[in-house]
Amino acid sequence: xxxxxxxxxxxxxxxxxxxxxxxxxxxxxxxxxxxxxxxxxxxxxxxxxxxxxxxxxxxxxxxxxxxxxxxxxxxxxxxxxxxxxxxxxxxxxxxxxxxxxxxxxxxxxxxxxxxxxxxxxxxxxxxxxxxxxxxxxxxxxxxxxxxxxxxxxxxxx
Amino acid sequence: xxxxxxxxxxxxxxxxxxxxxxxxxxxxxxxxxxxxxxxxxxxxxxxxxxxxxxxxxxxxxxxxxxxxxxxxxxxxxxxxxxxxxxxxxxxxxxxxxxxxxxxxxxxxxxxxxxxxxxxxxxxxxxxxxxxxxxxxxxxxxxxxxxxxxxxxxxxxxxxxxxxxxxxxxxxxxxxxxxxxxxxxxxxxxxxxxxxxxxxxxxxxxxxxxxxxxxxxxxxxxxxxxxxxxxxxxxxxxxxxxxxxxxxxxxxxxxxxxxxxxxxxxxxxxxxxxxxxxxxxxxxxxxxxxxxxxxxxxxxxxxxxxxxxxxxxxxxxxxxxxxx
Numbered sequence: 228x229x230x231x232x233x234x235x236x237x238x239x240x241x242x243x244x245x246x247x248x249x250x251x252x253x254x255x256x257x258x259x260x261x262x263x264x265x266x267x268x269x270x271x272x273x274x275x276x277x278x279x280x281x282x283x284x285x286x287x288x289x290x291x292x293x294x295x296x297x298x299x300x301x302x303x304x305x306x307x308x309x310x311x312x313x314x315x316x317x318x319x320x321x322x323x324x325x326x327x328x329x330x331x332x333x334x335x336x337x338x339x340x341x342x343x344x345x346x347x348x349x350x351x352x353x354x355x356x357x358x359x360x361x362x363x364x365x366x367x368x369x370x371x372x373x374x375x376x377x378x379x380x381x382x383x384x
Numbered sequence: 385x386x387x388x389x390x391x392x393x394x395x396x397x398x399x400x401x402x403x404x405x406x407x408x409x410x411x412x413x414x415x416x417x418x419x420x421x422x423x424x425x426x427x428x429x430x431x432x433x434x435x436x437x438x439x440x441x442x443x444x445x446x447x448x449x450x451x452x453x454x455x456x457x458x459x460x461x462x463x464x465x466x467x468x469x470x471x472x473x474x475x476x477x478x479x480x481x482x483x484x485x486x487x488x489x490x491x492x493x494x495x496x497x498x499x500x501x502x503x504x505x506x507x508x509x510x511x512x513x514x515x516x517x518x519x520x521x522x523x524x525x526x527x528x529x530x531x532x533x534x535x536x537x538x539x540x541x542x543x544x545x546x547x548x549x550x551x552x553x554x555x556x557x558x559x560x561x562x563x564x565x566x567x568x569x570x571x572x573x574x575x576x577x578x579x580x581x582x583x584x585x586x587x588x589x590x591x592x593x594x595x596x597x598x599x600x601x602x603x604x605x606x607x608x609x610x611x612x613x614x615x616x617x618x619x620x621x622x623x624x625x626x627x628x629x630x631x632x633x634x635x636x637x638x639x640x641x642x643x644x645x646x647x648x649x650x651x652x653x654x655x656x657x658x659x660x661x662x663x664x665x666x667x668x669x670x671x672x673x674x675x676x677x678x679x680x681x682x683x684x685x686x687x688x689x690x691x692x693x694x695x696x697x698x699x700x701x702x703x704x705x706x707x
Contacts, residue, residue: 233409234406244400246392255398259401263405267409271411296479328388331604340392343388
């Protein structure tokens with residue numbers, strides 16, 4: 228793979244991937260490790276992409292799979308163990324909102340993040356994570372319902 | 385929504401992360417390119433050597449063969465040398481596991497023969513999780529040992545050096561005490577599926593399988609998941625679950641995707657084996673016997689942490705019918 232291509236990919240996608248990895252790993256250090264592994268896979272696989280969107284979706288999928296594998300290798304019940312960095316958010320409401328999203332079950336968290344942070348539509352999310360769109364729609368709805376109970380409408384558009 | 389975006393944007397990652405990442409990737413990229421060049425050069429060199437020496441080698445081989453046949457007539461065939469090779473993978477994500485110890489113990493010879501060969505041979509997997517070791521021809525028991533994983537024992541046969549088939553050995557990571565893991569392996573290239581029927585928290589039952597691969601309770605706990613869905617031969621398919629309450633957890637193996645009739649025995653022809661782990665040990669191993677007709681094999685039930693083998697084969701017309 229061309230070095231320039233690698234540099235462009237890092238500059239363009241690393242921040243997005245870090246944030247997605249963070250929603251799984253809940254630790255900035257672990258998220259950084261995951262994203263590094265994702266780019267190493269990118270480099271070794273050297274896949275061909277139709278366009279930038281395709282490339283980004285591929286990297287997101289690899290990142291999510293790496294997160295899941297990392298979490299499963301010491302299989303245990305998930306708990307919201309939040310990073311200290313989160314607590315340093317100057318705005319308490321924002322920090323609280325993020326902490327509540329991170330407490331959601333993994334699949335609700337993922338679709339919430341991909342929809343509200345990355346701006347993907349349901350059909351696009353379904354393609355990225357390999358689920359059917361109706362399932363993604365249900366997960367999005369259930370995730371919002373859970374947040375609504377806690378946040379009393381702060382989350383809603 | 386803006387608050388969520390703002391919160392995510394404020395997560396502080398290492399300030400030099402991108403710089404360090406790029407440096408590492410560029411080094412890795414160059415190393416990868418050099419490796420590809422080296423592999424290509426090695427292959428070309430090997431091909432040239434083969435061409436140059438093939439005629440001479442053929443002549444020498446013939447002479448050796450003739451001599452060897454005469455010499456081998458009176459020899460004990462058990463001292464012939466073969467190999468055992470394979471890869472060790474994790475049962476939850478099929479990733480290769482390096483530095484795994486494989487202890488091979490030759491199964492006992494007939495009593496009247498004196499065994500002068502070494503009876504225990506040890507191998508260690510490389511960075512790709514692979515191993516290959518020369519052994520006296522015969523049948524072995526392989527203990528597979530790696531920190532953080534549950535030790536496993538399998539029967540394994542030596543093979544000719546020219547045989548390119550690998551034995552794929554699976555290890556399960558150690559789990560918490562009341563967590564179970566069922567790992568399905570099988571022999572033929574059919575799509576077999578693990579299915580776990582469990583009580584849901586509405587008083588009904590939930591079927592965990594390839595189309596519904598996770599069960600999350602109302603309180604947000606993931607208590608069962610299909611870790612690997614394998615659609616080709618030898619597996620594994622893996623379900624990990626942590627029973628709650630007194631309900632029944634029932635594990636089955638099905639061949640939904642094959643067109644089966646009542647008289648078909650694709651399922652049993654595939655010789656499926658389910659290994660059941662709990663916590664840090666193996667607590668059961670179940671193999672479907674031959675010539676069973678049907679497309680669903682109900683393996684066992686767990687209730688109050690007590691495992692009861694069912695071992696029943698039946699035929700269903702759709703996934704919904706399977707219990």
